[in-house]
Amino acid sequence: MRIILLLLIATFFVMPLSNVEAQKAKTIDELAKMFDSSPCKSCHAEIYAQWEKSHHARPLMGVKGGLMLTPLALKKGEKGSTAFSEDDPKKMKIGNFPCFKCHLPQAVTHAEDSVAVELTEALLAKDSEKVAKLQITCIVCHNEKAIIHKRELGGPEKGVLYSVKEVTSHPDATFKTVKKSAIMNNSVYCGQCHGLGPNLEFDQAFQCANLYGSYLHNYVSGGGTQSCQECHMKKGDHLIAPNFNDEKQTSELLASALSLHVETLGYEWLRKANAYTPKVIVTTKITSNAGHRIPDG
Amino acid sequence: MTAKTAEGKEIGKEERHYHPQATNCRDTKEKYGAQWKVANIRDTSIQPHQAKKETFEFDLPEGVRTADITVNLFYEAVNPDNKYPIHTITREVSLDKE
Incomplete structure (x- = not known):
């Protein structure tokens, strides 16, 4: 009887999670819950606070609270609509939001089309609170996107987190183990989303970030050796600056990456006898120590 | 500038x-x-490793012998009104030798 009781208790605790993982999310709340990282906060408070201020915590909100996916939600043919828009919000599917590839990768693998419909309606209603529930959480990066050698290493395992170092016993009810990721301290990890250029794999090509392309073809090719993480995640900082909502911090970061040198010359130009033209010449030189083009994302 | x-x-x-x-x-x-x-x-x-060099050249109006130059470098995000200042450098240029 005691064994049966223990089994029942174990089943009670285990079933909700395995059910969620087996099924796809039907609502925004279900998807948010599936990738909820709030339990991480109790042990990783500083990292969690950094992440909360980051663009990863508001991937659908753009800069300063904008709802960047709104053009996709507009009715097809309406001013400002896109090739991905439909004539009825109810027709919207996950595939109508190609931006999910990077801005909400868990939606591609774990959400029903009903989530796309709900998001469309939320965008049209300017329901920022609902849209803000969709985040690139700890679990997205430390599980979903942690492996790029799936043929060799297999896909991300359930109940396992991936990080730069192994933790054999991780005190969490769901993620009991942390395995060492082969790529998490490598720029290619960030390059999964911070792009190479046009996304040509879609039936309607589009282009977002080019940043990783610039890193490979202009920084590495010029002898650069630092990784994205070495500059943007010093001491494990999960803000991963810039945070464009913080104007002062963004200005300081840009000033540290770009230097400006100015020289001036005043003289009187002589083109023909006795006809002087007073001139001012200003020469500027901007140099960058960033590992990618500026601007990019 | x-x-x-x-x-x-x-x-x-x-x-x-x-x-x-x-x-x-x-x-x-x-x-x-x-x-x-x-x-x-x-x-x-x-781009990394590639300096951006510019030359700005202009004529001074008749009777003007000095000019105050201001070079502003700033970042615009989303729209031109959303500016992040980066550097401001000022120079006074004179045609008269001291």
């Missing part, structure tokens, strides 16, 4: 814009927003 007389009258102003510029490859209009862009057609952005 702006140039003003000692009295504050603007006598020169020029801008340079550094950013990748993309179209949808179906027309010649630049597009803003990933959902409309397909590929860059021009890229004036500031």
Whole structure:
């Protein structure tokens, strides 16, 4: 009887999670819950606070609270609509939001089309609170996107987190183990989303970030050796600056990456006898120590 | 870059814009927003290991012998009104030797 009781208790605790993982999310709340990282906060408070201020915590909100996916939600043919828009919000599917590839990768693998419909309606209603529930959480990066050698290493395992170092016993009810990721301290990890250029794999090509392309073809090719993480995640900082909502911090970061040198010359130009033209010449030189083009994302 | 007389009258102003510029490859209009862009057609952005050098040249109006030069470098995100200042450098230029 005691064994049966223990089994029942174990089943009670285990079933909700395995059910969620087996099924796809039907609502925004279900998807948010599936990738909820709030339990991480109790042990990783500083990292969690950094992440909360980051663009990863508001991937659908753009800069300063904008709802960047709104053009996709507009009715097809309406001013400002896109090739991905439909004539009825109810027709919207996950595939109508190609931006999910990077801005909400868990939606591609774990959400029903009903989530796309709900998001469309939320965008049209300017329901920022609902849209803000969709985040690139700890679990997205430390599980979903942690492996790029799936043929060799297999896909991300359930109940396992991936990080730069192994933790054999991780005190969490769901993620009991942390395995060492082969790529998490490598720029290619960030390059999964911070792009190479046009996304040509879609039936309607589009282009977002080019940043990783610039890193490979202009920084590495010029002898650069630092990784994205070495500059943007010093001491494990999960803000991963810039945070464009913080104007002062963004200005300081840009000033540290770009230097400006100015020289001036005043003289009187002589083109023909006795006809002087007073001139001012200003020469500027901007140099960058960033590992990618500026601007990019 | 702006140039003003000692009295504050603007006598020169020029801008340079550094950013990748993309179209949808179906027309010649630049597009803003990933959902409309397909590929860059021009890229004036500031790249690693590649200094951006510019020369601005202008004539002083008759009777003007000095100019106050201000060079502003700033970052625009989303729209031109959303500016992040980076550097401001000022210089006074005179045609008269001391």
